Each structure stands twice: as C-alpha cells, then as structure tokens.
Amino acid sequence: MKARFIALATLLASTSFSEESVTPVVVPLFQAPANSEEAFNTEALAQFVALVQQQDWPTARMLADEIITEAEGLPRFDLYYGILLMQERAFDQAIFPLERVLFTNPSQHRARLELGRAYYFLGNFERAKVELNQVLAINPPTNVKTRVETLLAAIESAQSSRDISNVVGVSLLAGWDNNANGGSSLDEALDSNLLGLTELSNDSEPLSSGFGQWSINYALIKPTSQTGSQRLLFDYTNRLYTEPELPSTHTFTLGGLITSEQDKLRSSLPITIQLALAKDSLAQLTFDANYQLELLAWGPLWAGVKIGTQPSISVNDSSSTSVKDMAALVLNASERGRDHTFLSQYLQTSIAGEEDGHIEWRAMANQYQLNWPLKPALSLTSQFEHQWRIYKDEDLFFTVDEESTKLKTRQDHILSLNSQVNWQASPWLTSQTRLSFEWLRSNINAYERNRFAISQAISVQF
Structure with a gap:
C-alpha cells in the first residue's frame, strides 16, 4: 500500500544553543499549505462541495482536477475530495486526504467514517474497526450508528469467513x-x-x-x-x-x-x-x-x-x-x-x-x-x-x-x-x-x- 504520509521529521540545528538544554525543532508530518481558505477561490470550493453533496460525480471530478493544486490541504476540500475518491472506489488514494482532515480536526467524524470505510474495502479490518469504533463512541445519529454497526458486522463476518x-x-x-x-x-x-x-x-x-x-x-x-x-x-x-x-x-x-x-x-x-x-x-x-x-x-x-x-x-x-x-x-x-x-x-x-x-x-x-x-x-x-x-x-x-x-x-x-x-x-x-x-x-x-x-x-x- 502506498505510504500515506511523507514524514519529514528533520531536526533543525540552531545557530546558538543554551548551555542548560537543547530543544530541537521537529517538522510535523505535513504542514498546512501557505494559502488559506480565505486566500483561495472560495466560490470554486463551495461549488465543488455542492456538486459532491448533489452526487454529481462527473462534474465534481472535472472541477476537482482544476482546483486541486491550490485547494489540496484545505480541510473542507480534503473532506469532500476524499468522499469523491470513495465514490470512485479509489480507496487507497482517499486515505491520505481523509487522514489529513483528522490531523487538523480530530472531531470531524464524517471524515473518520469514510476513513473506516476505506480501510474496510482495502481489507485492513483492524484499522477500520479502530476508526469506526471511535465514531460509535460519540453516540452519533441513529442513521449513522446503523451504518457503522452494519460495517462492523460485515468486518466480523469477513474475518470469520477467512477460515474454511x-x-x-x-x-x-x-x-x-x-x-x-x-x-x-x-x-x-x-x-x-x-x-x-x-x-x-x-x-x-x-x-x-x-x-x-x-x-x-x-x-x-x-x-x-x-x-x-x-x-x-x-x-x-x-x-x-x-x-x-x-x-x-x-x-x-x-x-x-x-x-x-x-x-x-x-x-x-x-x-x-x-x-x-x-x-x-x-x-x-x-x-x-x-x-x-x-x-x-x-x-x-x-x-x-x-x-x-x-x-x-x-x-x-x-x-x-x-x-x-x-x-x-x-x-x-x-x-x-x-x-x-x-x-x-x-x-x-x-x-x-x-x-x-x-x-x-x-x-x-x-x-x-x-x-x-x-x-x-x-x-x-x-x-x-x-x-x-x-x-x-x-x-x-x-x-x-x-x-x-x-x-x-x-x-x-x-x-x-x-x-x-x-x-x-x-x-x-x-x-x-x-x-x-x-x-x-x-x-x-x-x-x-x-x-x-x-x-x-x-x-x-x-
């Protein structure tokens, strides 16, 4: 499976050190892009979100290709781009933007639900259960709870079906x-x-x-x-x-x-x-x-x-x-x-x-x-x-x-x-x-x- 994160983890040397302690600077796994959502074309982003919500997948894909260079890394774009990739069954590609959303916003449980589904379809059942159980822990709405429980039951069935x-x-x-x-x-x-x-x-x-x-x-x-x-x-x-x-x-x-x-x-x-x-x-x-x-x-x-x-x-x-x-x-x-x-x-x-x-x-x-x-x-x-x-x-x-x-x-x-x-x-x-x-x-x-x-x-x- 493709690497999901590019770990830089580079220690930056300082020009001067304290005699008492040295505190290296650690670069995070990924950084938010220099541009912000305010600096980006918010109208194009809103249109993309609307297309995904309307399930107009072909048009959403064309617009995503146009704006991905500037929009990638914005949590709102990453969430809906991950949903688009899930619809296209590109489960391995969907993992990266969804995990990027959760890195900056761990309470975005729609992203966590889609991430659990992605791991399920890729056969990584243990990781899927971790994500889906976190969604259940917040006592989600009934329809979401039913959906998660159905997935967990499918995982249980798939794991047991591996035996003759x-x-x-x-x-x-x-x-x-x-x-x-x-x-x-x-x-x-x-x-x-x-x-x-x-x-x-x-x-x-x-x-x-x-x-x-x-x-x-x-x-x-x-x-x-x-x-x-x-x-x-x-x-x-x-x-x-x-x-x-x-x-x-x-x-x-x-x-x-x-x-x-x-x-x-x-x-x-x-x-x-x-x-x-x-x-x-x-x-x-x-x-x-x-x-x-x-x-x-x-x-x-x-x-x-x-x-x-x-x-x-x-x-x-x-x-x-x-x-x-x-x-x-x-x-x-x-x-x-x-x-x-x-x-x-x-x-x-x-x-x-x-x-x-x-x-x-x-x-x-x-x-x-x-x-x-x-x-x-x-x-x-x-x-x-x-x-x-x-x-x-x-x-x-x-x-x-x-x-x-x-x-x-x-x-x-x-x-x-x-x-x-x-x-x-x-x-x-x-x-x-x-x-x-x-x-x-x-x-x-x-x-x-x-x-x-x-x-x-x-x-x-x-």
Whole structure:
C-alpha cells in the first residue's frame, strides 16, 4: 500500500544553543499549505462541495482536477475530495486526504467514517474497526450508528469467513403448479394439418398438481481472499406430485464455484454436474459451465460478458442428447443496497446426432434481475425475461400448401416472471416464498401454454 504520509521529521540545528538544554525543532508530518481558505477561490470550493453533496460525480471530478493544486490541504476540500475518491472506489488514494482532515480536526467524524470505510474495502479490518469504533463512541445519529454497526458486522463476518467452513442444509417445500408437465393450453381449435388431426394427445395436455419437495445440501467454502472463494457443493432433491400421472423426480447435483473480485475487475466460474431421474420417463446427465467477467465501467456500473454451455446426455431412450449454448452482455449496478442486473443473451439448442427442426432453435433473450433487501432480515429477488425463439425448419405437420408453409416456421415468444421473498428468521432458519409465471405464444397455436406455480419453503442450515 502506498505510504500515506511523507514524514519529514528533520531536526533543525540552531545557530546558538543554551548551555542548560537543547530543544530541537521537529517538522510535523505535513504542514498546512501557505494559502488559506480565505486566500483561495472560495466560490470554486463551495461549488465543488455542492456538486459532491448533489452526487454529481462527473462534474465534481472535472472541477476537482482544476482546483486541486491550490485547494489540496484545505480541510473542507480534503473532506469532500476524499468522499469523491470513495465514490470512485479509489480507496487507497482517499486515505491520505481523509487522514489529513483528522490531523487538523480530530472531531470531524464524517471524515473518520469514510476513513473506516476505506480501510474496510482495502481489507485492513483492524484499522477500520479502530476508526469506526471511535465514531460509535460519540453516540452519533441513529442513521449513522446503523451504518457503522452494519460495517462492523460485515468486518466480523469477513474475518470469520477467512477460515474454511462446512455448511449442511435441509429444505422442505410445498406448492402448486397449474401446468406441471408443461402441456399445451389452447383456447381454440388446432390449425388444419396434412394428417387431419385436430385434437391434442392426453400426454400434451396440461396437468395441474400440488407437489412436495425435500432437499439436503452440503457446501465446502474455502476463501482465497477478502472477496474471492472456492466452493464445492452437493445437493439431493426429491419432488413428489399429488397427480398420479406425474412421476416423482430425483436430482443429484455436484457443483463448484470460483469467484474473484478486485477493485475494478471481478469474475465467477460456476460448474455443475446433475443427474436427473424419473420413473420410466427420464434419466439424463447434464453438465453446465459458464464464465462471467465484469469490469467497473463508470460509478457503480459494472459491464462484462458471459459465455456458457450445457450438454445433456441421455441415459435411456426416453430423452434426447442435446447441447445448449449461450453468450451474453452483462450490466450490473448497485444503489441503496439494491442490486440490478441486465443480460442480453444469444441462446441456441441443438440435438446431437440428428437434425430436428421441431426441437432445435436459436433465440435472443433479455433478462432483468433485482435483488432488494427490504429489511435487515427480509429480501426480495425478482427476475423478468423475454425470449424470442426461432426454430430451424418449417413445421410441416401444420401446413396445408406452399402459402401456409411460409407461415409455419415456428416462432415462440416466452415471457417469464420469477419472484422470491426470503425471510432470515435466524442465522440458521430461512423462509422462502416463491412465485413464478410463464406465458408462451407461438405462431403455431399447438405450442402455446401458460404456467403458474407458487410454493413455500423452509430451510435449516447447520
């Protein structure tokens, strides 16, 4: 870390000495500039302070660059310049002006609070606690006290998370799904077709059902830095339906996650292997891997890319072997504790060993996700997505002549909404209320469907 002070500590020799004692003169760690606030352009300084208070960060930065040579060392400028540097995540640079403020004015606790935050983000937790506890000692206003206590709790959590941890969890879930098999939900007759069929088979009609589910999971977490970690995850889930025609499912998942975050660069690499089993209908092994890399673009905005692949291998003849690929642009921003994520994705799925235009498709998808902490123990996660899928071939099953063939290249529009409310009743007990809705409209009406599901889960963590 850069040196925060330039220590001159030079002993000046006197031309004459007293016989009784010699008192050397010590130059302080830094001196106030020769100019004073009165001698400086107070109008420019006041404008800079106002810009910071208004959170007009780009304009404040331009003005700071203009006046820093003359204004640096003035406590009022140093305080707000430190706040500006904190907003720009230049935490190491913010320390010097903030400490300079406290050297001349130790009771300036706004500077002390920002200094504590700077040390926290730099990983110097012990020094951060010293500064933050001094702010608490003056009994600050409630909002400041809450902010400091939140930071101290985060420090405690970060320090304890440096050790390898083992976490075991159990979840119980109950819910209802109005289209548990993903069947077609037509409200009109089928288009005419070459075979003259106008009825859906029983297998393709929607089935509503209640369901119950229980899961057990295990996580091994190894921190690699203050913000990075490696995780090994295992999960077994069993879902049972009240509708007799729907088979129970068993899912075994083994996963790993590597994360890293620096001041202006962060990445994540999740990898999972999943085996899904259902009686007499499904046995499939799926491998899923994606890599996401983001750069701090401007202010709180992160921008990056995400790529991934998901091959699924059929273990029996009842399902097909396929590959799903994706590439996306990612934007992420956090404000007032809320985290916003937007993805614009290219998706495609293909069937290995054959060309089936009824199944293979390419798509553009836009997704928005919001993570919103409503209260200290309550949070909301919502995700909205639109997909536009175009299938590879004409669906000849639903064509009559050449003119209708042109209209029967299948295109689907899928809107989906998923929301979850989490209530952290205690460190070991979490309640999750989930709601999902999917609406599919196709130019071939046999593929249209609606799906609504709601569930309530309780998770216990050891």
